[in-house]
Amino acid sequence: MDLSLLLHDTLAIGPISLITLVGLVVLTIEALHNKTENINCWISLVGLAAALVLSLVQLPTTGTAFSDMIATGGYASFFSAVFAAAGLLTVMLSKSYIKKQSIEHGEYYAILLFAIVGMMLMAAATDLVTLFLGLELMSLSFYILAGFVRRRNESNEAALKYFLLGAFATGFLLYGIALLYGSAGTTHIPSIVGKAGMLASSTMFLIGCGLLLIGFAFKIAAVPFHMWVPDVYEGSPTTVSGFMSTGGKAAAFAAVLVVFAPALVRGVEPVRDVLAVIAALSMIVGNVIAIAQTSIKRMLAYSSIAHAGYILVGVIAANSYGAQGVLFYLVAYTMMNVGAFGILSYLESEDGKNVSFDDYRGLSASRPTLALLMGIFMFSLTGIPPFAGFFGKYYVFAGAVQAGYTWLAILGVLMSVISAYYYLRLVVLMYFSEREQDAPVIAVPTSGLGMAALVLSAIALLGFGIYPSVVLNFISHFF
Amino acid sequence: MIDQYVPIGIMMVVAIVFGIVLANINKWIGPKRPSDEKLSTYESGMEPVKTARERFSIKFYMVAMLFIVFDIEIVFMYPWAVKFKELGLFGFVEMTVFILILVVGFVYVWRKGALKWD
Numbered sequence: 001m002d003l004s005l006l007l008h009d010t011l012a013i014g015p016i017s018l019i020t021l022v023g024l025v026v027l028t029i030e031a032l033h034n035k036t037e038n039i040n041c042w043i044s045l046v047g048l049a050a051a052l053v054l055s056l057v058q059l060p061t062t063g064t065a066f067s068d069m070i071a072t073g074g075y076a077s078f079f080s081a082v083f084a085a086a087g088l089l090t091v092m093l094s095k096s097y098i099k100k101q102s103i104e105h106g107e108y109y110a111i112l113l114f115a116i117v118g119m120m121l122m123a124a125a126t127d128l129v130t131l132f133l134g135l136e137l138m139s140l141s142f143y144i145l146a147g148f149v150r151r152r153n154e155s156n157e158a159a160l161k162y163f164l165l166g167a168f169a170t171g172f173l174l175y176g177i178a179l180l181y182g183s184a185g186t187t188h189i190p191s192i193v194g195k196a197g198m199l200a201s202s203t204m205f206l207i208g209c210g211l212l213l214i215g216f217a218f219k220i221a222a223v224p225f226h227m228w229v230p231d232v233y234e235g236s237p238t239t240v241s242g243f244m245s246t247g248g249k250a251a252a253f254a255a256v257l258v259v260f261a262p263a264l265v266r267g268v269e270p271v272r273d274v275l276a277v278i279a280a281l282s283m284i285v286g287n288v289i290a291i292a293q294t295s296i297k298r299m300l301a302y303s304s305i306a307h308a309g310y311i312l313v314g315v316i317a318a319n320s321y322g323a324q325g326v327l328f329y330l331v332a333y334t335m336m337n338v339g340a341f342g343i344l345s346y347l348e349s350e351d352g353k354n355v356s357f358d359d360y361r362g363l364s365a366s367r368p369t370l371a372l373l374m375g376i377f378m379f380s381l382t383g384i385p386p387f388a389g390f391f392g393k394y395y396v397f398a399g400a401v402q403a404g405y406t407w408l409a410i411l412g413v414l415m416s417v418i419s420a421y422y423y424l425r426l427v428v429l430m431y432f433s434e435r436e437q438d439a440p441v442i443a444v445p446t447s448g449l450g451m452a453a454l455v456l457s458a459i460a461l462l463g464f465g466i467y468p469s470v471v472l473n474f475i476s477h478f479f
Numbered sequence: 480m481i482d483q484y485v486p487i488g489i490m491m492v493v494a495i496v497f498g499i500v501l502a503n504i505n506k507w508i509g510p511k512r513p514s515d516e517k518l519s520t521y522e523s524g525m526e527p528v529k530t531a532r533e534r535f536s537i538k539f540y541m542v543a544m545l546f547i548v549f550d551i552e553i554v555f556m557y558p559w560a561v562k563f564k565e566l567g568l569f570g571f572v573e574m575t576v577f578i579l580i581l582v583v584g585f586v587y588v589w590r591k592g593a594l595k596w597d
Contacts, residue, residue, distance in 0.1 A: 024583045031590040
């Protein structure tokens with residue numbers, strides 16, 4: 001390995017190098033100056049926007065870098081763009097939110113950026129070791145971000161709970177990696193996937209797959225590894241919850257789709273069966289429990305579990321329809337969930353209140369724009385056309401039917417109907433219900449940057465819903 | 480397959496027995512002449528004065544944490560020093576990048592006062 005190759009590889013993983021550099025710059029500025037929140041916010045925004053553009057530029061040229069440890073272009077670039085976009089929207093929403101919560105520290109942006117680097121590494125991994133490195137970088141950043149409102153007990157609870165359970169999940173994942181290495185003789189993911197049919201009869205390989213699946217199921221918040229989700233999403237700062245539920249989930253699914261690639265899922269029947277059970281349980285448990293929630297933040301946490309189930313259906317389908325559906329769904333889910341959590345963060349009071357269903361009664365009268373945007377996000381989460389959420393569901397379910405998993409598709413559609421109850425209930429409360437007379441009106445400072453992020457996600461949802469080919473053109477040649 | 484594990488099994492049994500014997504041999508064959516001083520809690524020669532279950536200052540954890548970071552740095556630098564000539568310029572650039580990243584962390588903890596004891 002010589003210097004020119006090093007330079008070439010560093011540029012080939014451009015978005016990762018760039019965000020790492022921006023994160024370090026933000027951290028240095030934070031160390032050297034006082035009152036850095038504004039400048040750090042803008043540096044992060046510029047860096048993320050540049051990474052987004054760079055990812056899209058690099059998308060057509062696929063290859064590998066660093067001795068075949070990291071994939072470049074194509075799939076990796078696509079996910080880099082998704083994470084950069086999610087990060088961009090989150091930073092835009094965060095600026096006024098962290099000021100309101102008195103947690104305006106420059107470190108917030110640095111840790112957010114490092115989390116994004118971890119996600120990008122996960123999606124780009126061609127080796128189980130790289131995958132693990134990215135996963136840990138992302139998780140450690142999230143543990144800190146979850147407890148960022150350190151004066152609030154719920155936030156501390158969220159951080160501790162997430163850390164303890166996350167550490168266990170990481171342990172399972174590592175044991176799984178060890179057993180996969182033991183049975184396949186390599187940590188190179190494409191080689192393992194290539195040998196999957198041969199290894200399917202090896203007990204060690206199956207146990208390895210199972211342990212790996214536990215680790216991933218924890219990160220994507222699938223039943224029965226979902227216990228942490230409601231408490232962590234509820235206790236974390238709202239913008240962070242939004243980012244965890246979108247970027248974090250998308251990164252975990254990116255890794256799932258690399259390791260449990262269509263070839264492996266088709267070749268190893270037990271893995272497929274287990275995945276089907278996990279998906280079915282996630283859809284049922286997430287949707288049914290979400291009905292009973294009084295806090296919108298908790299409702300979105302359970303809905304996040306349910307969506308993990310829908311997206312898993314695409315992984316189980318293991319055909320090009322399903323896999324493309326997963327990617328499209330993740331894009332749509334990122335936009336709608338960042339938006340929904342964004343509105344929650346916008347209207348949240350300084351002490352973390354004003355996030356229950358009752359607080360949103362009659363919102364259309366007092367805040368028509370926010371009510372309209374929230375309505376769009378809720379319709380999209382339900383899966384109603386013409387919003388992008390519909391097409392995500394359409395593709396994963398169509399893939400499942402094609403692969404002979406009609407029962408999963410039927411279950412998914414039934415559960416979507418149940419989900420309409422709690423999503424649309426919010427719309428009903430906002431538009432057809434009066435605000436109680438004695439309810440205190442909470443004055444919310446308007447933030448241009450946050451509003452821009454909400455409008456952007458709503459436009460993206462509508463745009464991708466009407467012209468899904470905008471996204472599909474990028475991803476059609478991956479599978 | 481299973482018989483390959485036999486040596487490991489024997490090794491484990493030996494290890495367990497060895498551990499139990501070593502941990503208890505003093506108790507079994509040593510002379511016992513207890514006194515008040517000998518029976519009191521050992522605290523590095525200090526007089527034990529209060530309960531040990533008290534909260535420690537976060538400073539101790541901070542030092543331990545920072546120690547690990549720079550400890551790991553040294554672990555990476557030793558092999559580099561041994562193979563310095565063979566790795567040449569490439570190794571030098573790689574290590575510079577690695578150390579620069581750590582320097583950012585160092586500047587951060589320094590400026591934030593994590594290295595101050597008072």
